[in-house]
Amino acid sequence: MADARGLTSGGRSGRTERSVGSRQLAAMLPDPAGTRPAYRHLAQAISALILDGRIALHVKLPAERELATALRTSRTTVTAVYDLLRESGYARSRQGSGTWTSLPDGHAPTGVGRLLGAQDTAIDLARAASGLPEQALLDALAEITPHLVEHVHTPGYHPYGLPELRAAIAERFTARGLPTVPEQILVTSGAQHALTLVLGLLCGPGDRVVVENPSYPNALEAMRRARLRTVSVPVTDAGWDIEIIESTLRQVVPQLAYLIPDFHNPTGLLMPEADRGRVLRAAGRSGSWLVIDETLADLALDVPAPPPFASHAAPGGTGQVVTIGSMSKTHWGGLRIGWLRAPARLVTELAGQRVAADMGGSVLDQLLAVALLARAGESLPPRLERMREQRAALTTALTEHLPGWSWRLPPGGLSLWVDLAEPIASALADRALDHGVRIESGAVFAADPGIFEQRLRIPFTMPADTLREAVHRMAAALADGLPAHPASRRPHWVA
Template sequence: MAERNSGRTLGSRQLAAMLPAPAGARPAYRHLAQAISTLILDGRIALHVRLPAERELATALDISRATVTAVYDLLRESGYAHSRQGSGTWTALPQGRTPSGITRLLGPQDTAIDLARAAPVLPEQLLADALAQIAPQLCEHAHTPGYHPYGLPELRAAVADRFSRRGLATVPEQILVTSGAQHALTLVMGLLCSPGDRVMVENPSYPNALDAMRRARLRTVSVPVTDTGWDIEITESTLRQVVPQLSYLIPDFHNPTGCLMPDEERARIVRAAQRSGTWLVVDETLADLALDVPTAPPFASHATPGGSGQVITIGSMSKTHWGGLRIGWLRAPSRLVTELAGQRVATDMGGSVLDQLLALDLLGRARELLPTRLAHLHEQRAALAEALAGHIPQWTWHLPAGGLSLWVDLGEPIASALAERALEYGVRIESGSRFATDPGIFEQRLRIPYTTPPDTLREAVHRMATALADGLPLPSATRRPHWIA
């Protein structure tokens, strides 16, 4: 493996920036080895990548070379690295261990209340009714080859009509059906970006998107999103000075802050991106989950005539319907859609016809189903806010106008320690640092979804309050994060 990947090397300064400072009585070498192994499991350090030379890493970390030697020895002993004479030390996956990305997808294997994923469930009866409705159509498709690299034509038309009804005229040729929004983003990056390209992202942002960029070896340049929203001057300046190849934005009930970008700021970003030649990838997965305000028009509708070609809109049904329905889409110029379909065929010749027919049926019932979904979210958001105010009044948050979660300020950098202790009390939740573009920030934050029933949310808050009152452990570099949705 080393020879095949000989061009992939992790720089010493890059690795040093990802590692926490040694703390407590734990030996420094063991602390660092555990941190590196966690980064490997979590995918933030790729497999089969050459680690920095011992002397270089020692200099970057300002520690002795003997300590780095002990770190690498421990990584080799535990199976997270291997070495060959003259080839260096390479990252590896120990026998029997599974990357965290897979374990997150598998979900909790215990009875803990899961607040690590902001994902709704689909009512069983609704699913059964929809499956019964599409059964005859599926039988008709069984007489065809079943390959639809662009997506089922009827579904493409339905998604296009959805954009048109929201104020952005769209034809089916501008739509590519994908296996979720994450798949759409990966296709776009694969076609438009090369390793080393700069990508502008929000900070904080959606962790799975950030992970995809790291795996694609892109260089992220972050712009802040605070409780009050985007700093539009910094965003415009970054587009002008950095000239990124691509920018990934979540303007509708931003994940995790819940902010909604004003129309005038959307228009300014579109103009700035057109001037810099930057592709805008706009994630509208949460756009329909407007609880207190009208649904915003599509971001691309703010482009000047002829300028919407620089805006690629991605979305999915995972937040409005169910994560298990792996249906997403992207809207782009028809020529780019054709190129992306060619990119897609190399690894995935088309999505499941069954899933696409099911998605088509559910989209057709949107006016019936969405109000019920929003009513439940209203009730759950109120229950979570009430429970937090009652049990942990020192925490603060801004109530979002939509979306699926609260971005809670704990007042002190204890998020990782609290998440570790909360698991012992039967609550699975992630530190705000998982949403950061750079290590060591947002440790004072938790993203708390309100996607579970009110009584479950009240019990989860009660358990977290108990964990907080009982005292917190020192942060551990060994705790493995769970999948973020």
């Protein structure tokens, strides 16, 4: 069966084989008619896709004849492409069985390499995240030290999460309008960990999952690696088309739907309250789980912070909703504290799944989280004011240096979803790196390939002077002229 990303699942004897379709692969590659030598450019493009994770490892590539037809080139060219991929270690073949993606010895996927590699001097706009103020961290560490000493005399394993932190998160949900008890909370190592656990328990290979388009790339990647079939619903400048969501849930009957209704990543949009009830009712009729990502919910810049999505359900009607949260965007990604709220029985099952790979999170980090959450009422308002100032600096700089670009000012979140007026995002991102700015094309956020090349997500999480300099450098990169075919040497990892 073929999924929306062109991956095919099948196999025998309990094994699952994955492949990328010829049309799907062709859509991600440059036009061979515009490059010389074509085979070398195509091989470089495919190797870059493998490195940055857009094509997974151990995936079967299309037959040479099929790919040649999709690319409108000769089979000889494709044969040369595959030969070069094998020579460089990005593919391997077995007689009569096809060609699979691989990695050369000594290479790591680009995203992992970026996380582990040395820092450089480029202004990094690929990550919508900012750091924790030093004094806030020092104060919290001083506060928790006596409590940490108390925990040293215990085994230290808390697969559900530290009881104090579960209670604090439950109280937070209750204060926001959704009565919650600690038994409904599972503490995780970030929101991505929470999502991975949910996908692993609720879904199996080949299951359909509804996602927004665009959406958070790492969530889409988790679904792809779980071999799920994504079905996308659009999020435009006008927001969500609820009728499309309702009809998709009705017709597709997905196992779950993953939505980011609060200051959506990357658009920054906020789903209206009335629409939330409609989505909840539609999911209830289809029997689908809703996985609601609220990692940005507290970052309300121009409107009140929204209540939890699940609070819009009828009384007793939140049994099919999993709410994911995190401290990465509101505090610091390095803390690695996330959580999910779900029915207590599901939390128990998820904790059982968790211990197979992770016996529990760091007690130190969780104690820090308790202290920081207790001070959120004091620490968050000045942080939001700083974000407003940085957003204003970014929009002013864009208006001055790149007047042809446009955007809608988001009511919250951490970034602008900028329309470049022409499909140049990948080429600009490639050239911008030469000017000391790292940014990702809007295509990275696409649930379906080949779109959002006219978009950039530009975070306003850096100091105002840094943002102004970044815009100045991007304008200079654009003025220099863009390559017809990006070199695809940029990191494919965003936050």
